[in-house]
Amino acid sequence: MASITDISLVAQVAVLGNRKAFDELVRRYQSPVRRFFLHQTLGDEQLSDDLAQDTFIKAYMNISKFKGLASFQTWLMRIAYNVFYDYTRSRKQTEDIDGIPERSTLQAQPSLKMDLYHALALLKPDERTCITLQLVDGYDIAKVAQITQMKEGTVKSHLSRGKEKLANYLKQNGYG
Amino acid sequence: MDEQNEKLLRQFFSESAEQKIEDNGFTEKVMDRLPVRVKRYTRIWTIFCVLFAAVLFTVFHGWELLLVQFEVFIRTSIAEPPHANPLMVVFTLFCLMMIGIYELLSYERVIR
Numbered sequence: 001m002a003s004i005t006d007i008s009l010v011a012q013v014a015v016l017g018n019r020k021a022f023d024e025l026v027r028r029y030q031s032p033v034r035r036f037f038l039h040q041t042l043g044d045e046q047l048s049d050d051l052a053q054d055t056f057i058k059a060y061m062n063i064s065k066f067k068g069l070a071s072f073q074t075w076l077m078r079i080a081y082n083v084f085y086d087y088t089r090s091r092k093q094t095e096d097i098d099g100i101p102e103r104s105t106l107q108a109q110p111s112l113k114m115d116l117y118h119a120l121a122l123l124k125p126d127e128r129t130c131i132t133l134q135l136v137d138g139y140d141i142a143k144v145a146q147i148t149q150m151k152e153g154t155v156k157s158h159l160s161r162g163k164e165k166l167a168n169y170l171k172q173n174g175y176g
Numbered sequence: 177m178d179e180q181n182e183k184l185l186r187q188f189f190s191e192s193a194e195q196k197i198e199d200n201g202f203t204e205k206v207m208d209r210l211p212v213r214v215k216r217y218t219r220i221w222t223i224f225c226v227l228f229a230a231v232l233f234t235v236f237h238g239w240e241l242l243l244v245q246f247e248v249f250i251r252t253s254i255a256e257p258p259h260a261n262p263l264m265v266v267f268t269l270f271c272l273m274m275i276g277i278y279e280l281l282s283y284e285r286v287i288r
Contacts, residue, residue, distance in 0.1 A: 016218075016279070017218065017219070019207065019210065022207075022210070023203060023207055026202075026203045026206050026207070027199060027203050030197065030199055030202050030203060030206075031196050031197040031199075034197045034202070035192070035195060035197055038197075039192070049202065049205075052202070053202075053205060053206050053209060056206045057206065057209055057210060057211070060210055060211075061211070116188070116189075116192060119188070132189075132192075135185060135186060135189040135192075135193065136189050136192045136193050137193075138193065163181060163182070163185055164181075166185055166188075167181035167184060167185060170184055170185070170188055171184075175184060175188060
């Protein structure tokens with residue numbers, strides 16, 4: 001099973017409409033996609049899973065647009081980023097109108113996770129995205145720029161500011 | 177950003193970087209929510225082609241033509257080079273039918 005490449009699976013989905021092939025792609029990449037959303041939502045599991053589901057459905061609907069220029073995972077993460085961007089924009093509009101308070105799940109997390117999400121909560125959304133894509137998902141600056149469609153210089157700025165905030169927070173809380 | 181801070185952050189995020197989230201039915205939920213793709217017409221067209229080829233093959237007694245022409249082909253191919261003839265037409269139809277069947281089977285192929 002592992003020998004079947006992503007490209008082969010994508011081709012089976014795009015050309016033959018093979019749902020089993022897409023099932024395999026979801027199994028392969030559900031973990032990094034859900035983890036990405038967990039960090040962006042500061043540990044809201046339900047919301048993360050909803051957004052991850054939306055991501056895979058969008059990927060399925062647009063799979064014929066995948067040209068193989070980047071890896072399938074990078075392409076998927078770009079969709080995930082767009083899904084989260086759309087979500088935050090729509091939520092901001094709703095909050096502006098209705099005054100709905102921001103969702104918080106920080107109290108429900110175990111200690112270390114709580115520290116992680118408290119630390120990430122200090123960052124602006126773009127800083128958080130760049131930081132987690134680099135330090136958790138292991139993407140280099142070029143890939144982060146590709147996923148977020150930001151310029152590399154902008155990514156570097158977000159990383160620099162975010163890391164400074166995080167380092168200060170960690171030192172103040174006995175990690176340094 | 178000095179190296180010390182970088183090291184501190186990498187240590188802090190190391191556990192998250194190694195975190196694997198178990199599927200726990202997530203994939204099934206995604207597959208249940210997948211819309212039916214417009215590509216259904218592809219399958220209908222494939223079935224139509226296969227049926228059409230099968231009908232032609234039956235109506236024109238393709239198997240008889242195949243056998244006769246194959247025998248002739250074998251006997252004469254050594255003596256003279258092959259050229260376009262009814263055999264080629266029947267053989268092409270047969271190949272098209274095989275391709276259609278293959279595509280139909282591939283559509284449903286279980287890859288797991």
